Amino acid sequence: MKASYFGQMGYSDRSTFPSTWPTPPGYIDSKTSVQSYQDGIEECEFAEEMGFDWISFSEHHYSGRIPTGTPSVMAAAVAERCKKVTIALLGHLLPLNNPVRIAEEVALLDNITNGRVVAGFLRGTPNEDQVYSVNPAEGRGRLLEGMDLILKALTEPQPFSWEGRYYQFRTVAVWPRPVQQPLPPVIVGTRSDDTIRYAAEHRLGLGVSFLPVEQTAVITDKYHAWCEEAGWTPGPDNIVYRGSIYVAETDELAREWFEGLQKAKPGPNIPLRRTVSEAIQSARAGTDFDLRGLVAGSPEGDVVGNSLGINFLGGPDTVAKQIKEFHDRCGVGVIDLPFQQNMVDHRGVIKELEVFGKNVIPQIREF
Amino acid sequence: MPFQEKQVEADGFSIRYWEAGQGRPVVMLDRTGYRGTLLHDALADQYRVISMELPGTGDSPANVVSKTVGDLAGTIAKAADAITTERYTLIGTSFGAHVALWQAIQAPDQVEALILVSSTAIHPQEVPAGASCDDVHKLMFAHAENAGKHVPLSDEIFAKESELMSRLTLGVNDSDVEARFGDIHCPTLAVFGQEDSFVSSEAPRVYREKIPNCNIALVYDAGHCIIGDRPEALRNTVLDYAEHWETFIVGHQTGVINP
Numbered sequence: 001m002k003a004s005y006f007g008q009m010g011y012s013d014r015s016t017f018p019s020t021w022p023t024p025p026g027y028i029d030s031k032t033s034v035q036s037y038q039d040g041i042e043e044c045e046f047a048e049e050m051g052f053d054w055i056s057f058s059e060h061h062y063s064g065r066i067p068t069g070t071p072s073v074m075a076a077a078v079a080e081r082c083k084k085v086t087i088a089l090l091g092h093l094l095p096l097n098n099p100v101r102i103a104e105e106v107a108l109l110d111n112i113t114n115g116r117v118v119a120g121f122l123r124g125t126p127n128e129d130q131v132y133s134v135n136p137a138e139g140r141g142r143l144l145e146g147m148d149l150i151l152k153a154l155t156e157p158q159p160f161s162w163e164g165r166y167y168q169f170r171t172v173a174v175w176p177r178p179v180q181q182p183l184p185p186v187i188v189g190t191r192s193d194d195t196i197r198y199a200a201e202h203r204l205g206l207g208v209s210f211l212p213v214e215q216t217a218v219i220t221d222k223y224h225a226w227c228e229e230a231g232w233t234p235g236p237d238n239i240v241y242r243g244s245i246y247v248a249e250t251d252e253l254a255r256e257w258f259e260g261l262q263k264a265k266p267g268p269n270i271p272l273r274r275t276v277s278e279a280i281q282s283a284r285a286g287t288d289f290d291l292r293g294l295v296a297g298s299p300e301g302d303v304v305g306n307s308l309g310i311n312f313l314g315g316p317d318t319v320a321k322q323i324k325e326f327h328d329r330c331g332v333g334v335i336d337l338p339f340q341q342n343m344v345d346h347r348g349v350i351k352e353l354e355v356f357g358k359n360v361i362p363q364i365r366e367f
Numbered sequence: 368m369p370f371q372e373k374q375v376e377a378d379g380f381s382i383r384y385w386e387a388g389q390g391r392p393v394v395m396l397d398r399t400g401y402r403g404t405l406l407h408d409a410l411a412d413q414y415r416v417i418s419m420e421l422p423g424t425g426d427s428p429a430n431v432v433s434k435t436v437g438d439l440a441g442t443i444a445k446a447a448d449a450i451t452t453e454r455y456t457l458i459g460t461s462f463g464a465h466v467a468l469w470q471a472i473q474a475p476d477q478v479e480a481l482i483l484v485s486s487t488a489i490h491p492q493e494v495p496a497g498a499s500c501d502d503v504h505k506l507m508f509a510h511a512e513n514a515g516k517h518v519p520l521s522d523e524i525f526a527k528e529s530e531l532m533s534r535l536t537l538g539v540n541d542s543d544v545e546a547r548f549g550d551i552h553c554p555t556l557a558v559f560g561q562e563d564s565f566v567s568s569e570a571p572r573v574y575r576e577k578i579p580n581c582n583i584a585l586v587y588d589a590g591h592c593i594i595g596d597r598p599e600a601l602r603n604t605v606l607d608y609a610e611h612w613e614t615f616i617v618g619h620q621t622g623v624i625n626p
Binding site for chain 1: 601616
């Protein structure tokens with residue numbers, strides 16, 4: 001089994017920000033911001049030193065938690081410092097982006113890393129639809145068409161026109177071609193049947209995030225079954241699971257940290273005004289939305305959203321066992337781990353990476 | 368704009384065609400004669416459209432005379448020459464595109480521009496053995512619900528056309544026409560549905576590689592019958608190309624919001 005370090009590049013003073021999305025840019029201090037990216041890059045370098053196989057980046061917008069709106073830029077910077085690891089874009093939010101541009105970024109990164117890139121595509125959380133004013137009702141269609149177009153753009157040796165439902169390009173001829181032929185590995189991040197099936201039918205990998213093992217197994221079981229229907233068997237690198245982690249030297253120390261975290265009562269993971277949140281969900285589902293029914297307020301307060309739990313918590317042996325569950329029950333071959341939790345600063349991440357690298361990676365290698 | 372049915376003689380065939388519109392001529396070779404689509408109507412708003420029924424297809428008698436697709440193309444070239452003395456844009460669909468390719472090779476002085484839609488001339492995919500008319504009809508579309516919106520051929524016409532096409536093409540790659548692609552010098556557009564079950568996805572690039580001035584257009588979420596799955600996309604692509612030829616790649620729609 002392989003380990004992947006999720007390069008979140010979080011703004012170091014993020015816990016002091018107000019609990020809203022988007023976070024007003026006025027809260028950013030340039031010095032702190034520059035230092036935060038330097039710290040994040042140093043964490044990536046240290047993860048490579050500690051034996052992580054992949055370093056991943058995600059597209060997220062308008063907050064200090066994962067301030068990598070253009071993940072390819074971040075990946076290029078880290079790829080120059082980390083010369084051995086696989087550079088995984090997990091991933092681009094396709095409905096928001098020009099698919100041809102994404103194909104160009106993937107191909108360019110694959111060249112400057114000499115074939116170390118993994119590409120990942122997903123729809124994104126509901127708040128992300130607001131970033132470039134995409135109609136949430138069109139997200140699914142844009143994702144499916146975007147993936148088709150990118151795969152074509154990365155593999156087609158002749159210029160072509162694309163007459164899509166959402167995209168129309170009269171000349172597509174992506175330069176450079178990816179180093180990895182016919183295509184760099186592609187992971188589709190999803191929980192939805194139609195995109196799981198898409199991944200299976202196109203012989204692409206699958207990425208699942210933050211769900212408990214039982215729910216993840218439901219998704220990976222479908223994926224395995226549909227891959228079999230499509231005439232192939234996914235390998236270990238085809239199934240990636242991203243789960244949040246806190247690892248300490250002992251279970252007791254990890255529990256202490258977690259108790260402190262619970263007392264601190266962190267805000268929602270993606271805090272949105274209730275009206276906006278429900279409007280997005282209604283648009284995605286194509287159902288009616290009654291703004292006036294919500295304006296009166298609710299007992300839960302104006303800002304809604306769930307706190308993100310911790311998927312892997314404990315000392316090295318405990319965490320290794322928790323990861324093994326995903327391997328054994330879901331066929332996960334790559335575990336992608338965000339270490340930048342609330343109440344964990346840069347030094348804390350470095351310490352955890354050392355514990356994980358020395359005591360957990362040798363165990364998961366055996367799975 | 369209503370199309371009027373007419374008739375023209377060539378090589379002993381009495382060939383039906385349907386005509387509407389005014390302006391530069393556009394000759395259309397559909398797989399099975401005129402069927403009144405959005406594309407026909409849109410073209411007729413700007414051009415003199417001549418939609419021809421290939422001998423041996425549609426309601427015409429069985430064609431046992433033409434020995435090759437090239438023969439059939441020669442007949443159609445003579446028929447078109449009898450209808451118009453002007454150079455024309457030639458649009459062929461499916462088997463009609465195969466005929467159109469030979470016509471562009473044999474009658475370069477007549478064909479001003481060539482548009483191939485779902486051409487089956489090269490890299491055809493094998494139709495499942497024993498497939499019925501209904502089976503083939505369903506395979507033409509990317510979405511089953513679109514198949515239901517279009518009337519399939521009658522069993523009699525299907526059998527007649529299948530006999531003609533398998534006799535002329537043997538259901539295999541026409542390497543003779545492929546070897547002559549370099550002789551096609553008029554502006555050429557080859558349009559394919561991304562989910563075409565009758566043509567390999569390798570085919571479009573061969574047109575682009577071997578025809579000197581060829582663009583390829585891929586229509587997303589469309590099968591072999593693009594007009595059935597994505598009618599507006601096909602109409603817009605073909606109209607743009609018919610008007611602008613290879614410069615259709617140059618954007619001409621305004622990007623101004625709220626001028």
